[in-house]
Amino acid sequence: MGLGTERGTRRVRRRRSRAALAVRAAAVLTAAVVGVTGCDAVGGDSPAPSGSASKRTEAAPVWDTSPESVAAVGDSITRGFDACTVLSDCPEVSWATGSSAKVDSLAVRLLGRAEAAEHSWNYAVTGARMADLTGQMTRAAARKPELVAVMVGANDACRATTSAMTSVADFRAQFREAMGALREKLPKAQVYVASIPDLKRLWSQGRTNPLGKQVWKLGICPSMLGDADALDAAATLRRNTVRDRVADYNEVLREVCAKDRRCRTDDGAVHAFRFGTDQLSRWDWFHPSVDGQARLAEIAYRAVTAKRP
Numbered sequence: 001m002g003l004g005t006e007r008g009t010r011r012v013r014r015r016r017s018r019a020a021l022a023v024r025a026a027a028v029l030t031a032a033v034v035g036v037t038g039c040d041a042v043g044g045d046s047p048a049p050s051g052s053a054s055k056r057t058e059a060a061p062v063w064d065t066s067p068e069s070v071a072a073v074g075d076s077i078t079r080g081f082d083a084c085t086v087l088s089d090c091p092e093v094s095w096a097t098g099s100s101a102k103v104d105s106l107a108v109r110l111l112g113r114a115e116a117a118e119h120s121w122n123y124a125v126t127g128a129r130m131a132d133l134t135g136q137m138t139r140a141a142a143r144k145p146e147l148v149a150v151m152v153g154a155n156d157a158c159r160a161t162t163s164a165m166t167s168v169a170d171f172r173a174q175f176r177e178a179m180g181a182l183r184e185k186l187p188k189a190q191v192y193v194a195s196i197p198d199l200k201r202l203w204s205q206g207r208t209n210p211l212g213k214q215v216w217k218l219g220i221c222p223s224m225l226g227d228a229d230a231l232d233a234a235a236t237l238r239r240n241t242v243r244d245r246v247a248d249y250n251e252v253l254r255e256v257c258a259k260d261r262r263c264r265t266d267d268g269a270v271h272a273f274r275f276g277t278d279q280l281s282r283w284d285w286f287h288p289s290v291d292g293q294a295r296l297a298e299i300a301y302r303a304v305t306a307k308r309p
Contacts, residue, residue, distance in 0.1 A: 062261050065305045067146035067190060069119040070107040072096035073136035074151040077197075078124035082281040083290050086215070089126055095288070095296035096149040097122045103293045106149055106192075106300040121145070129155045130171050133178035141185035148182060149300060151194040151270070153249045158199070158221035162241045165223065172252045179260060191263040192304050194296070195250045195271040199224045200243040202286050205277060212285025220284055246271070266303045270296060 072078050072094065080098060084090035092098050097120040098105040099113070107120035121143050123136045133152055140148055156166035166174075182189060199221065206212045207228045216225040224242045227235060250271055257263040277285070279292030288296060 069145045070097060070147045070149060071140035071143055071145035072122045072124055072149045073133060073140055074124040075128040075155050076126035077288060078151050079126050080293060081126050082284045082287040083293055086283040091122050093290050093293050094122055095293045102290050103297055105297050109301045127155060130174040134181045137178045137182040141182055145189060147190045149192045153196040157242050157245050159223050162223050162238055165245050168248045171249055175252060175256050192300060193253050193257050193265045195266055195268045196246050198271050199246055200239055202275060205275060206280060206285030209285045215284040220286055266299055269299045
């Protein structure tokens with residue numbers, strides 16, 4: 001073989017070697033890319049990776065504005081207490097799951113009347129406090145609702161005395177526990193949390209009615225409603241203490257909910273709503289009337305269906 005032929009042969013061999021290396025490198029790169037894009041790298045509530053994949057994940061909405069089932073938890077307001085008859089529950093007018101056409105509950109607005117009858121459930125209990133919410137959440141979770149509607153906390157402030165009110169620290173711990181119980185069973189259920197009404201405003205409206213004040217003496221929210229006509233410094237301090245505790249509770253609801261991607265509050269809308277005499281029970285002038293329940297349903301529906309970033 002001549003020198004020129006031998007050099008040519010070596011050049012061919014080097015080109016073939018480089019080509020083979022390039023093929024192998026491309027194969028390794030392809031395998032790496034497939035390995036990353038082919039698996040589910042972002043689990044349910046895990047943070048998204050950086051880069052374009054992160055942008056795609058963040059663009060996908062977490063909140064579904066049209067859930068297909070609703071469970072309600074909470075206290076007497078969600079049970080429609082004193083809305084239909086004196087000192088009695090009336091769940092058919094509940095803002096959350098009621099069937100009454102006069103209210104058009106959250107469930108009816110979201111699901112339609114026929115579907116709401118089959119796919120909404122009310123686990124609220126009159127007199128319930130935040131400490132009771134974990135048990136209610138557990139029972140609600142058994143139905144696997146896509147949305148859980150929460151209104152609780154008024155009874156934590158409505159105690160025999162202001163010193164008996166639930167502490168803010170306990171209120172926070174109990175709400176976290178309740179959310180944890182739900183998340184253990186239903187990690188992807190949505191939660192709507194209504195703020196606690198302004199109890200002092202309810203007192204100021206209801207105290208104009210003699211019948212309502214007589215019912216208050218039966219033990220309805222004594223920390224706020226007791227000695228209803230007293231306007232001395234001690235009574236004012238007592239009512240303001242209750243008012244401030246409710247504000248603290250609402251802040252807890254907001255803070256805890258904000259840490260859960262599938263939880264949203266009403267941004268204080270229920271607390272800010274100016275209940276008038278038409279929105280209060282004609283028996284106790286404190287709990288929502290049928291009209292008041294309808295207003296609560298409107299607030300909830302707006303919050304649940306709002307398209308937020």
